[in-house]
Amino acid sequence: MAETDPAAAPRIVTAAILVIGDEILSGRTKDKNIGYIAEYCTNIGIDIREVRVVPDIEAEIVAAVNALRARYDHVFSTGGIGPTHDDITADSMAAAFGVAIDHDPRAVAILTSHYGEANLNEARLRMARIPAGADLILNAVSKAPGFTLGNVHVMAGVPAIMQAMLDEVAATIPTGTKMLSRTVPANMGEGRIAAQLGAIQKDFPDVAIGSYPKMLDGGFSTDIVLRSRDADRLDEAARAVEAMIASIWAAQG
Amino acid sequence: MAETDPAAAPRIVTAAILVIGDEILSGRTKDKNIGYIAEYCTNIGIDIREVRVVPDIEAEIVAAVNALRARYDHVFSTGGIGPTHDDITADSMAAAFGVAIDHDPRAVAILTSHYGEANLNEARLRMARIPAGADLILNAVSKAPGFTLGNVHVMAGVPAIMQAMLDEVAATIPTGTKMLSRTVPANMGEGRIAAQLGAIQKDFPDVAIGSYPKMLDGGFSTDIVLRSRDADRLDEAARAVEAMIASIWAAQG
The missing domain is CATH 3.40.980.10 (MoaB/Mog-like domain)
Structure with a gap:
C-alpha cells in the first residue's frame, strides 16, 4: 500500500x-x-x-x-x-x-x-x-x-x-509510479451528465476525470475516463461516476 | 502556365x-x-x-x-x-x-x-x-x-x-499555390540509391526529394517522393530519379 x-x-x-x-x-x-x-x-x-x-x-x-x-x-x-x-x-x-x-x-x-x-x-x-x-x-x-x-x-x-x-x-531508463485509469461507459451524450460530472471532479481533485464523446450508431455515447496514481481514490471516484449515471437512468423511469 | x-x-x-x-x-x-x-x-x-x-x-x-x-x-x-x-x-x-x-x-x-x-x-x-x-x-x-x-x-x-x-x-480562407508531388517507387533499400539520390537533389534544389523506406514482404522497399510547386521541374526531377533507378537495376544485369 x-x-x-x-x-x-x-x-x-x-x-x-x-x-x-x-x-x-x-x-x-x-x-x-x-x-x-x-x-x-x-x-x-x-x-x-x-x-x-x-x-x-x-x-x-x-x-x-x-x-x-x-x-x-x-x-x-x-x-x-x-x-x-x-x-x-x-x-x-x-x-x-x-x-x-x-x-x-x-x-x-x-x-x-x-x-x-x-x-x-x-x-x-x-x-x-x-x-x-x-x-x-x-x-x-x-x-x-x-x-x-x-x-x-x-x-x-x-x-x-x-x-x-x-x-x-x-529497459534502460527509470520509470515512475504508474498512472492508473478506469473507463466508465455512459450510454448518453455529454450534455446530460456534464453538470454532475463537474461536481464529482470537484470532490476528487486528485483524480483527473475526462469525458470523451464518440459517435455510436448515429447517436452520441460518452466514455468517462478517470486517472490517478492512487488505486483507492480511483475506485471511489469511479463508483461515484457509476452511481451518477445510474441515477440519471433511474430518473428517466 | x-x-x-x-x-x-x-x-x-x-x-x-x-x-x-x-x-x-x-x-x-x-x-x-x-x-x-x-x-x-x-x-x-x-x-x-x-x-x-x-x-x-x-x-x-x-x-x-x-x-x-x-x-x-x-x-x-x-x-x-x-x-x-x-x-x-x-x-x-x-x-x-x-x-x-x-x-x-x-x-x-x-x-x-x-x-x-x-x-x-x-x-x-x-x-x-x-x-x-x-x-x-x-x-x-x-x-x-x-x-x-x-x-x-x-x-x-x-x-x-x-x-x-x-x-x-x-471555404472561407485564401489558399496558396498547391504543392505538387510525385512518388517514384524504388523496389530496393535506401542504402543502394542514397548517393545518386543526393546528387539529384543537388541538381534540383527547387524540388524537395524525400526517401521513405518501408518494410515489404520482410525486406525493404523505398518510395521516393518529390515535391514542388513547379510542374515542369517536378517532371524533370522525377524522370531523373526514374532513370537512376533503372540504371541501378541494369547494372545488376
Missing part, C-alpha cells in the same frame, strides 16, 4: 515525443508512432506531456529538441536517421547539444557485420554517424542503430523498427 | 495544427485528425509546418497557440470544446488573445433550435461560450459550433465533426 502512504510521494517521470519528417506534415504518411509511444509510456509509468511534429529542417529540429529536453525528463524522437540526404536528425541532434558527430566505431562494426565490408557504401556508412557521447540503441530489425544523447532517445521512423528500439530504451 | 512564369511567384500559405487533449497524450485515444488535416491542407495549397499536442491545461494551450499563431498564417486546433468541465479550449483561446468570453447569442440560438429551450441545460449552454470577436464555424453534424478567432480555427476533436468544420473553414 505504498501508493496510499502519504509519506511515499508518487514518482513522476515526464517525457515528450518529437516526430521529425516532412512526410507527416504533408499528410502523405499517417503517423503511427505517437499513439504507440504514448500508450507504451503510460503503461510503464512515464507521462507524455507534449508532442511536436517538425519538418526535416535542422534549425526546426534543434529548436524543438532544445525546448523539450530542457522541460521534460525524456524526449523520444522518431524519424530521419536513415542513409539518404534528407535524413538529418543525427547531425541536428549533435548541433542541438553542441557536440561533434562522426562515424562511431561501435556503429560501424554493427553495419560491417550486417552488410559485409564490400557492401558498406558511403550512404550506409552515414547511418553510423553518431553524436559524441551518445549511447547506441540497438536495432533488432534492420541493425542500423539509434542513439541516446543526454535525455534524448533518437529512434527510427519506420514503426516496426521504432518499436524494437523503444523496447531497448525502456 | 502562371506557375512557371518566374514573374509569378508562388503564393505560400502556412499553418500549424494544435491538438488539445489528455487522451491523446495518454495514448488512450489514437489521433486521427493530424493526418486528415495535413492531407486536406496539402490538397488545397496550405503547408502544414508544425504540429503540437498539448494537455487540457490552460497555460499549456495559451503558450502553444500564442507561439503558433504568431509564426504561421493559420492554426487549426482540435479538441476541448464540449460541454464538460474538462473542455477548456474556448476559455483558453480567449485568454491567449486577451479577449472576453461569454454566451454568444448566435451560438445560443443554434443550440436552442437544436435541443429545444427545455433541454438546453447549463452544461449544453457552455458550448455557446465563444470568445468576443470570433466568427462561428458551423457544425453540420452535432450543431454546437466551433469558432475562428483571428487566424486560429477552433474545431471539435471528434473526427466526423472536425471534418465537417474543416470544410466550413476551408
